[in-house]
Amino acid sequence: MAEHREFFYRRLHSLLGVIPIGLFVVQHLIVNHFAVYGEEQFNTAANFMANLPFVLVLETFVIYLPILFHAVLGVYIVFVARNNAKRYGYLRNWLFLLQRVTGVITLIFIAWHVWETRVQVALGNVEVSFSLMEDILSNPFMVAFYIVGILSTTFHLANGLWGFAVSWGILQSPRSQKVITYGTLLVFVVISYIGIRTIVKFAYGI
Amino acid sequence: MAEQNTITFIITRQDSPDSSPYKETFKIPYRKNMNVIAGLMEIQRNPVNANGEKTTPVKWEMSCLEEVCGACSMVINGYAQQSCATLIDELEQPIRLEPMSTFPVVRDLVVDRERMFDDLKRIKAWIPIDGTHDLGPGPRMDEQTRQWAYELSKCMTCGVCLEVCPNVNDKSEFMGPALLSLPRLYNAHPTGAMNKSERLDALLDDGGVSGCGNSQNCVQACPKGIPLTTSIAAMNRATMIQSFKNFFGSDTN
Numbered sequence: 293m294a295e296h297r298e299f300f301y302r303r304l305h306s307l308l309g310v311i312p313i314g315l316f317v318v319q320h321l322i323v324n325h326f327a328v329y330g331e332e333q334f335n336t337a338a339n340f341m342a343n344l345p346f347v348l349v350l351e352t353f354v355i356y357l358p359i360l361f362h363a364v365l366g367v368y369i370v371f372v373a374r375n376n377a378k379r380y381g382y383l384r385n386w387l388f389l390l391q392r393v394t395g396v397i398t399l400i401f402i403a404w405h406v407w408e409t410r411v412q413v414a415l416g417n418v419e420v421s422f423s424l425m426e427d428i429l430s431n432p433f434m435v436a437f438y439i440v441g442i443l444s445t446t447f448h449l450a451n452g453l454w455g456f457a458v459s460w461g462i463l464q465s466p467r468s469q470k471v472i473t474y475g476t477l478l479v480f481v482v483i484s485y486i487g488i489r490t491i492v493k494f495a496y497g498i
Numbered sequence: 499m500a501e502q503n504t505i506t507f508i509i510t511r512q513d514s515p516d517s518s519p520y521k522e523t524f525k526i527p528y529r530k531n532m533n534v535i536a537g538l539m540e541i542q543r544n545p546v547n548a549n550g551e552k553t554t555p556v557k558w559e560m561s562c563l564e565e566v567c568g569a570c571s572m573v574i575n576g577y578a579q580q581s582c583a584t585l586i587d588e589l590e591q592p593i594r595l596e597p598m599s600t601f602p603v604v605r606d607l608v609v610d611r612e613r614m615f616d617d618l619k620r621i622k623a624w625i626p627i628d629g630t631h632d633l634g635p636g637p638r639m640d641e642q643t644r645q646w647a648y649e650l651s652k653c654m655t656c657g658v659c660l661e662v663c664p665n666v667n668d669k670s671e672f673m674g675p676a677l678l679s680l681p682r683l684y685n686a687h688p689t690g691a692m693n694k695s696e697r698l699d700a701l702l703d704d705g706g707v708s709g710c711g712n713s714q715n716c717v718q719a720c721p722k723g724i725p726l727t728t729s730i731a732a733m734n735r736a737t738m739i740q741s742f743k744n745f746f747g748s749d750t751n
């Protein structure tokens with residue numbers, strides 16, 4: 293294993309993007325969607341999640357450590373590419389560039405989002421609740437920031453599923469790669485809808 | 499159509515591996531059905547630039563002149579391709595010629611593709627048939643596999659797939675698409691398969707298969723139409739299985 297370090301880290305990076313980070317993101321967006329049904333439903337769901345047994349351990353191993361590893365290696369991977377999508381403007385090359393751009397946007401978004409919610413809760417400054425998100429999203433700039441951040445994350449995850457399937461040798465034939473490209477487009481649309489719908493509720497109450 | 503009587507080349511030149519590049523413009527008489535190399539030969543015959551000054555003839559590499567040796571690759575109007583197989587009539591003017599940026603420049607349009615040849619050794623891109631005695635004829639390959647393998651064997655290490663790949667550059671060790679496809683060819687050969695795990699282990703090393711980021715430019719740019727991305731995905735699977743065998747398997751893999 294020691295000699296094949298780069299291979300091991302790259303495949304781990306790829307796997308962590310899907311399990312657990314990808315699963316967590318989908319779960320997070322779905323649970324937050326409770327907001328659409330009403331303030332009470334959201335608060336019940338959020339409290340349930342926040343009071344899971346061993347919540348700190350779960351958060352650390354399912355969320356923090358995997359994202360930290362994926363983000364650190366991800367930034368390195370972004371740095372070692374010389375993008376040339378302008379010159380060689382094929383679809384996959386643009387998606388390759390977008391995977392890197394959305395990775396960086398997602399990193400900024402997650403850092404800010406965690407600071408403003410989870411860290412503030414830990415410091416005892418606020419409580420997780422419907423009104424916390426309503427407050428944050430009463431600022432139109434933050435609405436735009438959250439929408440960009442969510443779309444960036446969902447694109448990165450959806451297109452990343454395709455990359456995972458190719459990097460692990462699951463999709464080999466050009467046909468399967470093409471069909472799954474459409475499949476990941478569908479994933480992108482569906483999870484984006486779930487995420488954006490929740491933002492609309494917090495920001496505009498509808 | 500006075501334009502049609504001359505062809506303008508803007509060529510990125512470099513006098514030696516260490517000197518800095520510069521651009522020089524040439525105008526040469528038009529002939530029908532010229533390829534880019536015919537234009538370069540014209541400049542070689544009469545090395546006078548567009549300002550009418552005498553200059554050194556532009557250097558380039560070529561051998562087969564029929565797109566099978568791979569020596570004449572360069573960046574023509576922004577796209578890496580073979581200068582012998584690129585027709586002037588199909589190009590927009592002025593025609594810009596640059597050396598491929600992935601490789602060290604030797605002089606003008608001549609680059610040193612040695613890194614590819616070194617990597618051919620790393621991945622054991624051959625089939626060992628030598629012994630101390632006559633080993634006899636090897637096992638036969640079925641016709642369907644042979645025809646499929648022939649497509650992969652068209653690789654001429656021209657370097658175009660490395661040039662177009664965003665992950666092959668001076669910041670990365672990645673060996674490049676061609677070198678990921680060739681192990682598939684040699685592993686498919688009945689005799690070559692005897693060294694299968696050695697080739698896969700070489701792909702598992704740093705700079706091997708893990709360098710691919712799936713931009714898939716290579717398969718678009720390959721002049722021989724080799725299914726490079728299918729090969730890479732197949733090697734992704736094979737190296738993954740190999741790495742599981744290496745870690746979990748017994749003492750024979």
Ligand code: HEM
Pocket residue numbers: 305306307308309310313314317359362363364366367369370391392395396398399445448449451452453455456459710711712
């Ligand atoms: C919500 C957070 C994230 C999720 C769900 C996620 C998910 C994924 C997935 C599934 C992949 C596909 C793996 C592959 O291509 O083999 C991937 C790739 C990638 N991720 Fe992330 N990621 C996240 C955050 C980030 C961050 C913060 C960065 C840092 C800039 C990043 C950078 C990258 C890069 C560069 C790739 C491409 C790797 C390659 O082509 O080899 N990701 N991500």
Ligand code: FES
Pocket residue numbers: 559560561562563564565566567568569570571580581582583
């Ligand atoms: S001279 Fe051989 S490929 Fe062009």
